[in-house]
Amino acid sequence: MLKAFLFATALVLAGTAKAQSQGLPSEIADPYRSYTQAIEAGDMESAREHARQAWQAAERLSYNQETTLVLADNYAQLALRSQEFDEAVRAFKRTSELLAATESDTFTLAQTWMLAAHAALSGGDYRDARRSADIAGDMAQNSDDLDDAQRADLVFTSRAIQAVGHWSDGNMRPAFARAREAMDAGGDTDFSGSPYYGLTTFVLGATHSVLRDSEEAAYWLTVAYHHMPAEQDALYWWSRYSRDQLTEREREALLDRLSTTTLPSVPETDATTARQEAWERRRQLLEQDGFTDAEPLRRNEPQYPSNAAAAGIEGIAVIEFTVNEDGEVEDEQVVMSVPVRDFGEVGERAVRRWRYQPASLKGEPVERPGVTVEFRFTLSD
Amino acid sequence: MLTAMVLTSFLAASVLTTTPDATMAREVDVIEALERVETLWLEGKFHDTAEAAAGALELIQISACPLRADAGIVAFIGAVSGHGHSEGWPGGYLFWVANEIHQQFGNLPNGAAELAEAFDSGPGQSVTTDLLFIRSPYRRSDLQSNCADPILDPDILSASPEDADHVYVAFQFPGRPGSFHRSPNRVAYAYPKHEGEALGARVIELDDWHDAGGPIEVRVFSPCAIYPIRSVLYAEVCRDRMIPHP
Structure with a gap:
C-alpha cells in the first residue's frame, strides 16, 4: 500500500514537473534534463544526483514553490529507493512544507509526511519516524476532505509506524497501545495489504507474550507468521510455544478466530519443516506412558542487561535447551530475542546454570530435549 | 512445486466450501478419485499417490458424506506416500484425519493406527496446518456417518507391490x-x-x-x-x- 501510494504520488508530481520544465532557468533545467535522461536510461544513481542538483538549484534561486516541491519529491523518492534515508527524510519533509504552503489536498500532504516517517523508520531514526507519522495521523483524523477509506488507511499506517518505532526503541507499552490503535483505525477495514500489517501484528503478538496473554499472543503471532515470510522460522516456533500454553478448547477457539482472518498461504521453509518434525518427536516423548517431565531445582532469573536498562529498552527472549540425564542444561539456543540481542544473551547465560530433576521414563532418568522458557524484560514505571 | 500445488488445491477446496450447495463434490467423482488412489498406491507410485490422495480427500471433504471410512484410508495413504517427497507436506493433518476416522470406524490395521496416532497433529497445534483445520469438516461433531459405502479395502494398506518406487x-x-x-x-x-x-x-x-x-x-x-x-x-x-x- 505504501509503495503503491508512493508510486502514485510520484506520477502525479512528475506529470506536473514535465509541464513546468519548459522555460526553467538553466541552473535547474540542465540537471533536470539529465535527471529525466538518466531515468529513461534506468540509471537511478545518476538520476538521484541530478535530481538533487535540480532541487538544490531551485532552492538557491528561491524558484516557485510548485516546481521546487516537485523537484524535492523527485529527489526524495530516489533517495528512498537507494536507501539514503536521511536524505529522503529531509527531502520528503521539505516537500511536505511546500505542499502545505501551496494548500495541497490533505491526502497528498499526509501521504508525504508518512513517506518521511517511513524513510526515518527505515533509517533507524525511530523518534523522528514517530513524530512524522503523528503529524500525518493527526491530519487524517482532523480533516474533512478525506473519505473513510483514506482516513482509515492513513491512521492505520500512522499508528503502525509509531508502534514499530516504539517497539524498536524497546518501549513495549506505547508500542502495544499504538499497535492496537492501528488495528482499530477503520472498524472492519482490512489492512492486511499494508506493508506495515505484518510488523504491527508481530508487535501485538510479542507484547501479548510479555503480558502473558497466550490466547492473544498465539493469535497475533500466527497472523504475523502468515504476513512476515522472512521471519517464518522464528514465528513458527514462537506461535507454537504460545499454543502449547492453551487448552484444547482455547486452540479450537483460536482456529475459529483465524477462520475470519485474512491468512495468505506461506510455503514452508526447510528450517520450519525441521522444527516441526523435532516438535512432533518431542510431543511423542512427552505423551508416553510412564513419562515424568524434568522439574527445575535451581533456576535463577537472568539479570536485566545493563545497556538495555540504561537505554530504557524492554523486550523478550525465548530460549530452548535440553535437560540431560544428570539434570544439567545443554544445547541451549536463543530462538528469539527482541528488540535487541542482549536479552537472549543474558537468558542463555542464565539457563546454563540451571539444574533440574531429570525427566524419567518408568523411573529411569532420560534426556529431555526441547525445554523452552520465555524471559520477559520490563522496567517499572 | 508439489507443496504449492497441494496448497493451491486445498485453497480451491476452501473456496468451494463457502458455497456447498453449488459446488458439492459428486459421489461419482469421489469414487473415481478413490479408485485412482487405489490404483497408484498398489502400483507403488508414491509421488503420484500422494497428490491423488490429497485430491481425493478434498473431494470427500466437500461431498455430502465426509465422515466415511474411505476418508481415513485415503488420508493415511496421503500421509505415508507424501512423507519425504516435499517440504511442508501436511502429514500431521492427514494422520489426524486418519486417526479421527479410525476412532469412528476402527478401520486401520494395528501398526497403521499406532503410526497415525503418533504423528497426528491436532487442531490448533501448529501454524502450518491452520488453514487445513479451518476448512476441515472433521472438527464438527454433527456429521452423519455410514452415509456412503466404503470403496477402499483396508487391506490395501498392507499390500506389497513389487515395483514400488519408495x-x-x-x-x-x-x-x-x-x-x-x-x-x-x-x-x-x-x-x-x-x-x-x-x-x-x-x-x-x-x-x-x-x-x-x-x-x-x-x-x-x-x-x-x-x-x-x-x-x-x-x-x-x-x-x-x-x-x-x-
Whole structure:
C-alpha cells in the first residue's frame, strides 16, 4: 500500500514537473534534463544526483514553490529507493512544507509526511519516524476532505509506524497501545495489504507474550507468521510455544478466530519443516506412558542487561535447551530475542546454570530435549 | 512445486466450501478419485499417490458424506506416500484425519493406527496446518456417518507391490527415549509390507540409533535411507544392497 501510494504520488508530481520544465532557468533545467535522461536510461544513481542538483538549484534561486516541491519529491523518492534515508527524510519533509504552503489536498500532504516517517523508520531514526507519522495521523483524523477509506488507511499506517518505532526503541507499552490503535483505525477495514500489517501484528503478538496473554499472543503471532515470510522460522516456533500454553478448547477457539482472518498461504521453509518434525518427536516423548517431565531445582532469573536498562529498552527472549540425564542444561539456543540481542544473551547465560530433576521414563532418568522458557524484560514505571 | 500445488488445491477446496450447495463434490467423482488412489498406491507410485490422495480427500471433504471410512484410508495413504517427497507436506493433518476416522470406524490395521496416532497433529497445534483445520469438516461433531459405502479395502494398506518406487518404514523404539543410543525393536508399519519389513529387520539387526527422538521414527528408502549411529556418523541401508555404509 505504501509503495503503491508512493508510486502514485510520484506520477502525479512528475506529470506536473514535465509541464513546468519548459522555460526553467538553466541552473535547474540542465540537471533536470539529465535527471529525466538518466531515468529513461534506468540509471537511478545518476538520476538521484541530478535530481538533487535540480532541487538544490531551485532552492538557491528561491524558484516557485510548485516546481521546487516537485523537484524535492523527485529527489526524495530516489533517495528512498537507494536507501539514503536521511536524505529522503529531509527531502520528503521539505516537500511536505511546500505542499502545505501551496494548500495541497490533505491526502497528498499526509501521504508525504508518512513517506518521511517511513524513510526515518527505515533509517533507524525511530523518534523522528514517530513524530512524522503523528503529524500525518493527526491530519487524517482532523480533516474533512478525506473519505473513510483514506482516513482509515492513513491512521492505520500512522499508528503502525509509531508502534514499530516504539517497539524498536524497546518501549513495549506505547508500542502495544499504538499497535492496537492501528488495528482499530477503520472498524472492519482490512489492512492486511499494508506493508506495515505484518510488523504491527508481530508487535501485538510479542507484547501479548510479555503480558502473558497466550490466547492473544498465539493469535497475533500466527497472523504475523502468515504476513512476515522472512521471519517464518522464528514465528513458527514462537506461535507454537504460545499454543502449547492453551487448552484444547482455547486452540479450537483460536482456529475459529483465524477462520475470519485474512491468512495468505506461506510455503514452508526447510528450517520450519525441521522444527516441526523435532516438535512432533518431542510431543511423542512427552505423551508416553510412564513419562515424568524434568522439574527445575535451581533456576535463577537472568539479570536485566545493563545497556538495555540504561537505554530504557524492554523486550523478550525465548530460549530452548535440553535437560540431560544428570539434570544439567545443554544445547541451549536463543530462538528469539527482541528488540535487541542482549536479552537472549543474558537468558542463555542464565539457563546454563540451571539444574533440574531429570525427566524419567518408568523411573529411569532420560534426556529431555526441547525445554523452552520465555524471559520477559520490563522496567517499572 | 508439489507443496504449492497441494496448497493451491486445498485453497480451491476452501473456496468451494463457502458455497456447498453449488459446488458439492459428486459421489461419482469421489469414487473415481478413490479408485485412482487405489490404483497408484498398489502400483507403488508414491509421488503420484500422494497428490491423488490429497485430491481425493478434498473431494470427500466437500461431498455430502465426509465422515466415511474411505476418508481415513485415503488420508493415511496421503500421509505415508507424501512423507519425504516435499517440504511442508501436511502429514500431521492427514494422520489426524486418519486417526479421527479410525476412532469412528476402527478401520486401520494395528501398526497403521499406532503410526497415525503418533504423528497426528491436532487442531490448533501448529501454524502450518491452520488453514487445513479451518476448512476441515472433521472438527464438527454433527456429521452423519455410514452415509456412503466404503470403496477402499483396508487391506490395501498392507499390500506389497513389487515395483514400488519408495519403501516406507516406521520403526518403533520401545525403551528409554532420550538416551543416546537406542535400538528399534520392531517395524510398526511398512509399505510395501514385505520389502519394508525385510529392510526394517535388517536395520534393527545392524545398529543402535544415536539420539532417536521419539517412540516411532520413519525412514523412506529411495532407494537408500540413513540413520544416525554416532554423534557425527550415519549408517546407510539401501534397497538394492542391504549392507550398511557408515
